[in-house]
Amino acid sequence: MAARVLNVNVGVLGHIDSGKTALARALSTTGSTAAFDRAPQSRARGITLDLGFSCLRTALPPQLGPGPGELQFTLVDCPGHASLIRTIIGGAQIIDLMMLVIDVTKGMQTQSAECLVIGQIACQKMVVVLNKIDLLPEGKRQSAIEKMTKKMQKTLENTKFCGCPIVAVAAKPGGPEAPESENPLGVSELIEVLKSQAYLPSRDPSGHFLMAVDHCFSIKGQGTVMTGTILSGSVSLGDNVEIPALKVTKKVKSMQMFHTPVTYAMQGDRVGVCVTQFDPKLLERGLICTPDSLHTIHAAIISLKKIQYFKGALQTKAKFHITVGHETVMGRVMFFSPAPADFNEEIQENVFDFEKDYLYQEEYLSKDSVSSEENKENDQAEVQLPKQQWALLEFEKPVTCPKLCLVIGSKLDTDIHANTCRLAFHGVLLQGMEDKNYTETFLPKLKVYKLKHKEGQVERVMDDCSVIGRSLFKKETNIQIFVGLRVKLSTGEDGIIDGGFGQSGKFKIRIPDGLKPDTKMLLTAASKKKSKGGKGDMTKEDESSRSDSAQPVTISLLFKRYVFDTQKKMIQS
Numbered sequence: 001m002a003a004r005v006l007n008v009n010v011g012v013l014g015h016i017d018s019g020k021t022a023l024a025r026a027l028s029t030t031g032s033t034a035a036f037d038r039a040p041q042s043r044a045r046g047i048t049l050d051l052g053f054s055c056l057r058t059a060l061p062p063q064l065g066p067g068p069g070e071l072q073f074t075l076v077d078c079p080g081h082a083s084l085i086r087t088i089i090g091g092a093q094i095i096d097l098m099m100l101v102i103d104v105t106k107g108m109q110t111q112s113a114e115c116l117v118i119g120q121i122a123c124q125k126m127v128v129v130l131n132k133i134d135l136l137p138e139g140k141r142q143s144a145i146e147k148m149t150k151k152m153q154k155t156l157e158n159t160k161f162c163g164c165p166i167v168a169v170a171a172k173p174g175g176p177e178a179p180e181s182e183n184p185l186g187v188s189e190l191i192e193v194l195k196s197q198a199y200l201p202s203r204d205p206s207g208h209f210l211m212a213v214d215h216c217f218s219i220k221g222q223g224t225v226m227t228g229t230i231l232s233g234s235v236s237l238g239d240n241v242e243i244p245a246l247k248v249t250k251k252v253k254s255m256q257m258f259h260t261p262v263t264y265a266m267q268g269d270r271v272g273v274c275v276t277q278f279d280p281k282l283l284e285r286g287l288i289c290t291p292d293s294l295h296t297i298h299a300a301i302i303s304l305k306k307i308q309y310f311k312g313a314l315q316t317k318a319k320f321h322i323t324v325g326h327e328t329v330m331g332r333v334m335f336f337s338p339a340p341a342d343f344n345e346e347i348q349e350n351v352f353d354f355e356k357d358y359l360y361q362e363e364y365l366s367k368d369s370v371s372s373e374e375n376k377e378n379d380q381a382e383v384q385l386p387k388q389q390w391a392l393l394e395f396e397k398p399v400t401c402p403k404l405c406l407v408i409g410s411k412l413d414t415d416i417h418a419n420t421c422r423l424a425f426h427g428v429l430l431q432g433m434e435d436k437n438y439t440e441t442f443l444p445k446l447k448v449y450k451l452k453h454k455e456g457q458v459e460r461v462m463d464d465c466s467v468i469g470r471s472l473f474k475k476e477t478n479i480q481i482f483v484g485l486r487v488k489l490s491t492g493e494d495g496i497i498d499g500g501f502g503q504s505g506k507f508k509i510r511i512p513d514g515l516k517p518d519t520k521m522l523l524t525a526a527s528k529k530k531s532k533g534g535k536g537d538m539t540k541e542d543e544s545s546r547s548d549s550a551q552p553v554t555i556s557l558l559f560k561r562y563v564f565d566t567q568k569k570m571i572q573s
Contacts, residue, residue, distance in 0.1 A: 252273055
């Protein structure tokens, strides 16, 4: 029986030119088809343009179970170039353990920070690698490493990676031009640290097969090979797999894991799948799956959290680059929260309840959002934030992805050289909308409401149980649709809108319990002053006494309206 091989996917992330590819090469024993800047333009420019994969095999450490076996680290070398952040996000979704590579002479840089954010979203464990220590003068090397180590510990203090191992190496002493005979420094120590950090990732062969393909090529006489990482389920020789982007189903003819033929592969494995021939140019990157298990969607509801390093508010109606599965498309957002009474309610994870009412938000509510700024000015207690918030995403073009997949919203059009985090929010896709006409067929089921508040004034009293109001509606408003809605006077009485009065937007209010004597006096005094004022010029004394005694009685109308209700009904609870 073959010795057991445990596969752990290790992401190699960091700023451009921090030496990630050189580190992956120094660690690797077997390069895969995609490894080490295979693209000619990558080699020419000396930067990684795509995800590179290679592997390192070592004896299984004791913490991972008894018996003989091998531990295989699949190294996912992610590009560091700022414009390639889409690729990094795609890579992060298949990573169990992350290596954040830092150029020891430069420390944290813009993209190192973005990689750290992606790691916090998609990864459980991290090792920091301080690379290029050969560039430090030998006499000062140790103190410079210690100084940078302390700096990194401080940076990671408030993240989930607080206290993670930090290892100093020189993956390619002398730089890219140095002869291959130069031995790397610190790499064997790094391998021991990686072994100590390795854990049994939770793998589940059940459920639909789904694989993220990152490279595709044909082999004459055999077929087309798709290499990638299995995100869920398993695949065997002879299975049919669907390529949703091409709308075709193909049969699995053979499979390999790092040049070793296999007949079966499961979640977490890195594998090459050979199927009957098709043009590999049609699928450089994408998803393959069990036939009919993936859906193409035009919009989605997601649960989300703002990324704390993103500066500025997340506004409803704003456009973001939305990364879903392995695709990045433009999308417009609308934020909403539980109704205020349910802010503290525990929300069931990864489920969206269409029976509940939700409150529309002009922006994602956070400590630094506008409303809390106003509260600070008013010296009120800190604003209460809901435990969970959601967004409706509407994509500019349809995307194919599994349910409950990771979603990241970014502003990738921000200036690359601006020292700012471009990743704005992350979340989980709870519900996709497959129907192209989702605005008519699906959105009316989504009970998101806006609270509306209108204010007007009482103009005069008609009798003990009715008054005439003004300034609540425009002249052209159809008052008929407001008939029957409840209003409140600033003097405390409850009233009901009874109908229009004349042609100028005035209206009649019925007061079921009658006007209070004080209110009646106040309104009668006001109308007397008004009529007196009309008969001639008012003296200054009259004017001041009127403003003292006759404060206008205001009318408040509160109602809610569901955003996607085609009839635009007004509702009062």
